[in-house]
Amino acid sequence: MVEFGTDGIRGVANRELTPELALALGRAVGESIGSPRVLVGTDTRRSGSMLKAAFTAGVMSAGCDVVELGVFPTGGIAYVARSENLVAAVISASHNPFQDNGIKIFGRGGRKLTSDQEVLLERRTLELLEGSAPIGAEDVGTLEVRDATSEYLEFLVGSVGPAVGGTRRLGVVIDCAHGSAFALGPLLFERLQCSVLAVVGASPDGRNINKGSGSTDLTSLVEAVRSSGADLGLAFDGDADRLLAVDEEGRVVDGDALLALFAVDMGDRKVLRGDGVVATVMSNMGLEVALKARSVELVRTQVGDRHVADALERLGYSLGGEQSGHIIFADTASTGDGLLTAARLVDLVRRDGRALGEMVQSCFRRSPQVLRSIPVADPKSVVAEASKDQLIAQVRDDLGEAGRVVIRASGTEALIRVMVEAETQTQAEAAAGLICKMVGELAASVAD
Numbered sequence: 429m430v431e432f433g434t435d436g437i438r439g440v441a442n443r444e445l446t447p448e449l450a451l452a453l454g455r456a457v458g459e460s461i462g463s464p465r466v467l468v469g470t471d472t473r474r475s476g477s478m479l480k481a482a483f484t485a486g487v488m489s490a491g492c493d494v495v496e497l498g499v500f501p502t503g504g505i506a507y508v509a510r511s512e513n514l515v516a517a518v519i520s521a522s523h524n525p526f527q528d529n530g531i532k533i534f535g536r537g538g539r540k541l542t543s544d545q546e547v548l549l550e551r552r553t554l555e556l557l558e559g560s561a562p563i564g565a566e567d568v569g570t571l572e573v574r575d576a577t578s579e580y581l582e583f584l585v586g587s588v589g590p591a592v593g594g595t596r597r598l599g600v601v602i603d604c605a606h607g608s609a610f611a612l613g614p615l616l617f618e619r620l621q622c623s624v625l626a627v628v629g630a631s632p633d634g635r636n637i638n639k640g641s642g643s644t645d646l647t648s649l650v651e652a653v654r655s656s657g658a659d660l661g662l663a664f665d666g667d668a669d670r671l672l673a674v675d676e677e678g679r680v681v682d683g684d685a686l687l688a689l690f691a692v693d694m695g696d697r698k699v700l701r702g703d704g705v706v707a708t709v710m711s712n713m714g715l716e717v718a719l720k721a722r723s724v725e726l727v728r729t730q731v732g733d734r735h736v737a738d739a740l741e742r743l744g745y746s747l748g749g750e751q752s753g754h755i756i757f758a759d760t761a762s763t764g765d766g767l768l769t770a771a772r773l774v775d776l777v778r779r780d781g782r783a784l785g786e787m788v789q790s791c792f793r794r795s796p797q798v799l800r801s802i803p804v805a806d807p808k809s810v811v812a813e814a815s816k817d818q819l820i821a822q823v824r825d826d827l828g829e830a831g832r833v834v835i836r837a838s839g840t841e842a843l844i845r846v847m848v849e850a851e852t853q854t855q856a857e858a859a860a861g862l863i864c865k866m867v868g869e870l871a872a873s874v875a876d
Contacts, residue, residue: 432546433839436532438521441475445529447482452556453531454486454517456549458569463515463536465493465572467508469500471520471608471667474634475529479519483531487517488569495572501608501668502532503765504580509538510762511579520608520667523644523752524840526637538762540734577612584767585619587760588775596778597621599658601674603628603649605642607666609767616767617662620774625656638665643672643753643766650678660777660784664766669733670753671766673773675785683753684715686769688792690747690755691724693776699746699759700724706739706748706756708732709834713795713849732839733764795830796853798860800846804871807837807844813870814844820866823848823859831855835863844871 437453439445457466466487470476476499484494495514497505502518509516513536521528533549535541541549600622604610610630617624628648629641638644643665653661653674660681661674673681681689687705694700704725707715716726727743729735733754740748740758749755754764761768777784804810814820814835824833827850834847846863850856 432541432550436518436530438524438528438530438840440527441473441479441529445479445531447478448557449553450479450482450531451486452553453549454483455490455556456486456552457515457517457533458487458490458492460548460552461515461533461535461545463492465495465514467495467497467505467514467516469497469502469505469516469518469608472499472606472610472632472634472637473521473526473529473666476519479529479531483517483519484571488571491567491569493569493572495574497574497576499608500576500580501612501765501767503669503761503763503767504576504612506534506538506761506763506765507580507583508576509534509536513537518667522667522669522840523638523642523665526635526639530840534763540737540763577615581612581616581619584616584771587768588620588771596781597623598660598774598778599623599625599656600774601626601628601649601652601656601658601661602630603641603646603652603661603663604630604668605638605644605664605666606630606632606636607638607642607664607668609664609668612767613662613664613668616771617774620771622774625658626652628652642666643670646672646674646680649674654678660773662770662773664770665753668766669764670750671755671769671773672753673770673784675788676783677785679785681784681788683749683751683755684712684794685788685792686753686755686773687711687747687749688715688718689776689787690772691719692722692791693780694747695722695724701746701759702744704743704745706736706743706745708736708750709836710799710845710847711751712797713832714793717795718792731836731845737763795849796851796856797847797849798853798856800860800864801838802844802846802864802867802871803842804844804867805842806874807842809874810844810867810871811835811837813874814867817866817870819862823862827855827859831859833859833863835867
């Protein structure tokens with residue numbers, strides 16, 4: 429089965445995401461997307477080289493040239509695609525464990541694929557896997573290996589303007605998740621004239637990506653920030669398309685807090701186009717309150733930075749993102765870019781002059797929220813059954829206007845995500861417990 433989720437296709441490498449599938453998808457991309465060249469990059473997973481070889485062969489067999497960027501952040505690959513108006517593929521499973529891998533396709537100019545493009549690729553890939561359609565082209569594409577590090581660094585440094593040097597040299601700790609930012613991360617913050625006090629998660633071995641590090645596990649980063657006396661810590665995920673931060677006291681600054689900080693700053697500088705921000709249904713109600721206080725509208729979408737990007741383009745807004753740390757600056761980027769977000773955060777803290785923790789507290793107060801993930805074999809079927817259950821309607825009624833409930837199937841893993849907000853943490857915990865119990869019972873019945 430070939431099906432695009434919220435961020436391309438993903439699965440266990442060499443079992444679900446096989447070389448055969450990568451080869452067929454590569455050929456479908458070469459035939460269908462309409463680009464003379466396709467950029468290809470990977471993260472540090474051991475399976476990346478295998479899948480890259482198969483995917484690249486597929487693209488070239490369709491008569492399309494390939495530009496290989498090696499291990500490179502998703503944001504950097506999208507940047508090159510945007511600057512050269514090319515199609516791109518990122519071989520990565522982002523924040524997932526190393527056993528998984530994925531293939532994410534960007535359309536020309538680094539844009540997320542449309543639903544129609546995804547359906548076309550799914551159909552053609554399946555035809556090729558089944559052998560029910562002619563394959564091959566009269567000509568074979570060429571392969572170019574390119575190092576785009578310098579041009580991407582110049583873009584990142586240039587994106588924060590000439591005042592980046594300032595008078596305040598920030599002390600930072602970086603956690604690269606043993607992923608694609610492991611080399612670029614330290615280089616960037618040296619270029620941004622920061623004191624890099626420690627670097628965590630910068631020794632990839634092909635198996636340790638996201639393991640005990642990065643945006644999925646901030647424990648090491650928090651300890652390093654506290655022990656070093658850093659001004660802030662910055663955590664990326666495996667492909668560096670998301671960022672979570674830690675303030676000077678080790679408190680987490682998530683994507684909602686980052687959106688509030690950037691929205692206030694961009695509004696003050698009159699560069700927040702449309703006086704609106706795009707976020708998803710998972711974003712905390714505190715973000716909505718913070719923006720409303722500034723007369724800024726919050727528009728919510730389905731989960732997935734593709735939906736955020738679509739809404740930004742449709743509405744003409746310049747800022748959007750997700751609680752997980754995908755932040756899109758539509759004025760300069762087509763997708764979430766953790767390194768770009770980190771550069772802009774460092775620039776903001778430096779210009780503001782206050783500690784990051786004080787800045788967050790001045791503009792964003794989080795509503796009590798509980799997030800739970802429930803492993804299930806068939807998330808979509810269970811969510812469909814849960815939507816019919818009267819318990820959820822009862823919980824929503826009990827929480828009233830001060831609360832929210834979101835139940836959804838993960839687009840990247842075999843999980844159901846449950847989010848509950850309430851007036852108090854105790855209420856949120858109790859409601860989440862009831863819903864998770866119900867979901868677990870439904871999952872067992874669906875499995876039977």
